[in-house]
Amino acid sequence: MPTIAVTFYDVVLTIHILAVVVAFGVVFAYALIDAQIKRSGPGDLAALHRLHVVLARTLITPAMVVVLLAGLYLALDRWSLGDPWISATFAILIVLFGLTGAVLTPADERLAQLAERDAKAGGAPSADYEREAQRANAFGGVALLLVVVAIFLMVAKPGM
Numbered sequence: 818m819p820t821i822a823v824t825f826y827d828v829v830l831t832i833h834i835l836a837v838v839v840a841f842g843v844v845f846a847y848a849l850i851d852a853q854i855k856r857s858g859p860g861d862l863a864a865l866h867r868l869h870v871v872l873a874r875t876l877i878t879p880a881m882v883v884v885l886l887a888g889l890y891l892a893l894d895r896w897s898l899g900d901p902w903i904s905a906t907f908a909i910l911i912v913l914f915g916l917t918g919a920v921l922t923p924a925d926e927r928l929a930q931l932a933e934r935d936a937k938a939g940g941a942p943s944a945d946y947e948r949e950a951q952r953a954n955a956f957g958g959v960a961l962l963l964v965v966v967a968i969f970l971m972v973a974k975p976g977m
């Protein structure tokens with residue numbers, strides 16, 4: 818009868834991949850969710866951006882910390898932090914922390930305020946809102962691209 822040897826490494830790798838799903842899965846749906854909510858008016862847009870902020874602080878950032886800690890364990894156990902695919906992904910994750918904390922979350926806070934102001938004025942999203950949203954979408958796109966590159970580096974392990 819075949820035996821299945823499950824190592825602690827396998828458990829940590831599972832946690833690492835689960836944390837990747839939790840941290841970034843929802844972000845890939847943002848474009849669709851945002852477009853849907855935008856159709857229903859500025860009042861709902863404020864709630865949408867507040868939800869983005871809550872998700873960034875209570876789900877995405879903590880899950881990224883788990884990605885980092887589990888990744889460090891895996892790297893130190895069987896690989897090396899000097900391996901190019903690991904050091905490059907490490908750098909990408911640091912950039913993602915920066916983008917989330919210093920760019921995207923503050924942008925969502927500003928967008929929530931602007932959407933509230935627009936809703937009170939009773940009109941469509943203002944030019945200020947559209948400008949800020951465009952900037953946030955551009956940075957959000959960069960973040961998603963970095964996640965795709967990180968997954969490719971982790972799977973293909975170029976340089977190995």
Ligand code: HEM
Pocket residue numbers: 830833834837884885887888889891892896903906907909910913964967968971972973
């Ligand atoms: C955005 C950040 C990250 C993403 C999306 C990501 C994604 C993944 C994925 C999908 C795997 C499974 C690959 C496979 O089994 O073929 C993996 C494995 C791994 N990751 Fe990450 N990871 C990230 C960050 C990190 C960091 C920062 C480190 C180290 C400091 C790291 C170290 C590792 C190691 C050592 C493996 C195990 C490879 C193996 O045993 O085959 N990861 N990662």
